[in-house]
Structure formats: structure tokens, C-alpha cells
Amino acid sequence: MRRATPVVLCAVIAAACSPQSSENSASCGFAAMAGATMLLEQLRGGGRFIETAPEGFQGTVPARVVGYGTTAALVAYGPDGAMVGYEGPGFPTLPGWGLLIVEDSLDAFKGVLIYETEPPTGAPLLGGVVGGNYTVPLYGARVTWSAVSSERCPMFAPLDTADTG
Secondary structure (H helix, E strand, C coil), X not given: CCCHHHHHHHHHHHHHCCCCCHHHCHHHHHHHHHHHHXXXXXXXXXXXXXXXXXXXXXXXEEEEECCCCCEEEEEEEECCEEEEECCCCXXXXXXXXXXXXXXXXXXXXXXXXXXXXXXXXXXXXXXXEEECCEEXXXXXXXXXXXXXXXXXXXXXXXXXXXXXX
């Protein structure tokens, strides 16, 4: 029984370090959680909420619920503003909210991060994020992207566009 422990430990380490997807590694999982927390800290420390969705926020966009992987989501516009259709895992019931992230230095849209917490108060509402039978509010903010994402462990994995048509 004592010899099985090192074998199991080696298997877990090998799986965590496999190059399949950075989102599947333990270190990038921790980095994603830390990045989501850093985003909240940026918002609490005088975050720069935006009042309108940026150019380029349309079609298929990367989205993820904190603690889950990146999923393709579809953006549409309606009378309530920008609506993001999310079909991935972990969508919150209520409370919950989505954050449309814009990199402040390049003014570039990066993705939508979905939190399972109470939404921010006083921020301009851009629309909503729909998942199953629930819709949570969508806000947007300019953030210091380099503080929450890295090349090795990006906040959003690249979307596989081979299946979209």
C-alpha cells in the first residue's frame, strides 16, 4: 500500500502538467482563480466601469464562469442591451453577474467572466448573460490585463473556431 502512493502522486502531477490545455493544469487553475480575484480588487479600487459595449463585442466570444474553463458564447443585441448566450458548465443561479473585460492599454475586448457573487452596486448595466433558465446582469470594465492574465496561463483559452460555421 505504501508503494502505491508515489505512483498515484506521479500520475496526478503528470496529469496536472500535461500540455493539452493550459486551463487543465493545476498552476493555471490557481492563476485563473487569482486573476478573477485580482479583477474584483481592481474594480473595488476605483475600477473603470464602461457604459457601452466596445466595438468587436459581437458574434462568438470567449466566456467562462470563475473556476471553470473557457466556452464559446454568442452575443446578440436587443432592447435590454448586449445579451451573451452562455452554454458552458457552472452557470450560477442567483446571485451572479458577468463582466465584459476590456484591456485598458489596447482598448481591446478580451472576454466575459461570470461570477457567482452579488453584482457590483452603482455600475452601468450593459445587458445580461443567459445560461439555461437564468439571466444575470452584464457589466463591463477596463482592466490592467497584464495583472490578471499571462501568456503561459491566459484568462481565456483560445476558442476552437473549426466547429463554427
